[in-house]
Amino acid sequence: MSLTLNDLMVILVEPSATQQKIVTRYLNNLGIHRITPVTSGREALDLMVGYAPDLVISTFYLPDMTGTDLVHRMRETDSIGDTAFMLISSETRFRYLDPIRQAGAIAILPKPFTQDSLRIALGSTLEYLDPQALNLGSYDPESLHVLLVDDSGFARKHLRKTLTDMGLEIFTEANNGKEAMELLESNFFDLIVTDYNMPEMDGEALVNHVRANSSQSSIPIIMVTSEERESRLAAIQQAGVSAICDKPFEAGNIRTLLQQLFSEN
The missing domain is CATH 3.40.50.2300 (Response regulator)
Incomplete structure (x- = not known):
């Protein structure tokens, strides 16, 4: 029940x-x-x-x-x-x-x-x-490799728990965009979930790098951010992020975004 x-x-x-x-x-x-x-x-x-x-x-x-x-x-x-x-x-x-x-x-x-x-x-x-399981059509959630990028360990833990409860199992974590960029050079990922405000390289710079310079340029990217300034959010969207989700985020919103993104791929 x-x-x-x-x-x-x-x-x-x-x-x-x-x-x-x-x-x-x-x-x-x-x-x-x-x-x-x-x-x-x-x-x-x-x-x-x-x-x-x-x-x-x-x-x-x-x-x-x-x-x-x-x-x-x-x-x-x-x-x-x-x-x-x-x-x-x-x-x-x-x-x-x-x-x-x-x-x-x-x-x-x-x-x-x-x-x-x-x-x-x-x-x-x-x-x-009590989250609902993900329904990604032809994609198996358990086999998807997710890159979590956030300088807050608390935030990464919260995201990981939420996604795990939905059925995702394979995660790699990075503290900032620079670490994520290095991981992308030697690993294949199915999804990136990233913060915006981070040291070394922020989320916008990471998205720009992935879209312009990475061999994984078409990978879905969800940005989960507390950023409130409209000008910065507009720049993030122009950089090619797949979806933006506010912090605090609703688990149901993340599930809906994932189902939409993977039904389009």
Whole structure:
């Protein structure tokens, strides 16, 4: 049977009693009742030692740490490293939110948020926890060789888990475009999934190199990025990327993109 919202066990990390009530009410309205509220990051981490939730929902500013600290400590702990994480916060500055995107957050919701936006984010959570298998027609997902390119180890781990859950099995990882370019010279890949902002060589330069100078110039390339500037996104598209997906990304979107790309090849 497929996982439903009623099945989810949630830890809610929110020091404000008022905000706790608002989020809890919205979750209850959507069918989620197994909710454990805590007021600090340390409480949440201690609770997770003996209780593995399906989802952690946290605000950004906590009395003892930030939401970034919390999700990073989760990702560094094997037993809870893949736990779904959602941020609900009034913080909007890129430099604060990007590390959370890179750590594989399911969603980042602004305060104030609506019940409908929470419902959509929870749908992404279900897809992450209980993904549908890929249907690539004549292509066998298990035999596809994927090159993951991202300078964030957290981001690569999140991408790899998501793709593995869909049925992909063969991965090679690179920290930046320069490493990826070197790997492309001696290996054959069926798909590249890359970040945009990276040291040494960014995603746009990598795409330009693949399309203009590589023997694998027609390989599908998906860019998963937190880049928000329209001018840069337009340049990425002109470089020949096959598809662009935002961070945080929805697993369902990645599956749909893959099925479209491989049905065209």
